[in-house]
Amino acid sequence: MALHNRISAAELKVKLAAETFRRVTVSFYQYAKIEDPQAFRDDLYLKLDELKVFGRIYVASEGINSQISIPEHHFEEFRNRLYAYPFLTGIRLNIAVDDDGKSFWVLKIKVREKIVADGIQDPTFSMENKGKYLKAKEFNELTEDPNTIVVDMRNHYEYEVGHFQNAIEVPSDTFREQLPMAVDMLKENKDANIVMYCTGGIRCEKASAYMLHHGFKNVFHLEGGIIEYTNKAKEQGLALKFKGKNFVFDDRLGERITDEIISNCHQCGKPCDTHTNCKNDGCHLLFIQCEECAAKYDGCCSEECQSVYHLAPEVQQEMRKGTEKGVMVFNKAKERLRPRINEKEE
Structure with a gap:
């Protein structure tokens, strides 16, 4: 079986439009040691292509980062195949908030140096020491504390259309630029509660480890990012502190969280x-x-x-x-x- 798509984009989009079943857009990531990223990539491609999964997945020696679209009738089988990998057993799957099922039209799995480009060259940096997870209720409670600073670890164009109340923007185009900028912006607040968030959790988790690495004491990050927060807040009847639209990196380019247009x-x-x-x-x-x-x-x-x-x-x-x-x-x-x-x- 081929390990890459060989059908034209135009044909794939026609096929997607003709589908009569529903798709579910899902994102997940995991920082983990992968000894042979290429072998893992090829095995995963075969398993997902067979289920007609579309999307974009990055694999590196530090883990996996994925945004995909799954046929609803294959969802359980997809989860079983994913969880069969020991380091992915029980991993949280972030279900899209505002989903039309047309987020992706082809499956692409690429091996990269890192699963999120961070620009970190310091060999002493480690993801083992990272900030504390905050669930939706805990996030709402901690952000009421006047000693808490909420930091948005997304790009400026993501922040522009939607963000949490009173969140600080780190005004940059890339995550690699934001990390040192965040350290510099908050250097006088090393004893404050630093709460970091992003779309699905992958950037703010790494950012929390980076802040701890640079001497910050009380660092937290929102578990599952904006997507998981929104789903849990709605399920639990919590006040939604996020306003506007959540930018997403697929063909939707955004999912509506609240009605405010900011x-x-x-x-x-x-x-x-x-x-x-x-x-x-x-x-x-x-x-x-x-x-x-x-x-x-x-x-x-x-x-x-x-x-x-x-x-x-x-x-x-x-x-x-x-x-x-x-x-x-x-x-x-x-x-x-x-x-x-x-x-x-x-």
Whole structure:
């Protein structure tokens, strides 16, 4: 059996649209020692491909990071196959909050140096000493303490559309930049309760270990991140302290947590929290665009991109030759459009 997809993207998307069964979007991660990441990757690919699981999974010697879409009728078998790996037995599966089942259309499993790009070069750093987990109820209680500082360990464009009340933003485009920035920003608060959170838990767990490594005393991280918090808060009837939308790294680009819209269209300034990618394939800027501006600019980020978008496909392709392939993100905080290579962190 092939260990990689060999069907075109267009065909895969048609097949996804034609499916008559429901899919469930799930994320999970685990920091663990994997002796042979490539062998594990190949074995996992065979097991998941057979169940028609789609999604993006990163495997490294430090563990696994996964965001996937599972046919609902295969969910139990998927869990059985996953839990058959000793280091994944009983692992928490974060079920998406606002899910249309169309988050992914192909299965990609890649071996990487790390499961989340952190930029840490210090050989003495260890994930064994990490912050204390906080469940939803504990998070709500601790964040009422005036000696508590809540830190958002996500990228600026994630924070922009939704975040916890009174959370501090570490204004950066990448996690690797945020870690030293968080240490510097909070260096005068080493005795405070530092509560860190992210989308599904993987970044804030590593961040909590990094903070402890740099001398902070009382460090906590939200178990399962925003996704698990929201599900548990709703189940337990707790007050939702998160406001707005939770950005996610799949085709949905966000899941609605509360009705508040706390961000604005990057083109006209109207309240809006809908992320999109510029329709000009030579740009693909990730930005926030309202319905009116989407119609006005044909889904493009500017009149310049709109004019390119309407050129013949072969002309557009010629214009793209020699350009660096990356992902553009609109960084309003820095008042410019900044290109970066996108790290699918959660």
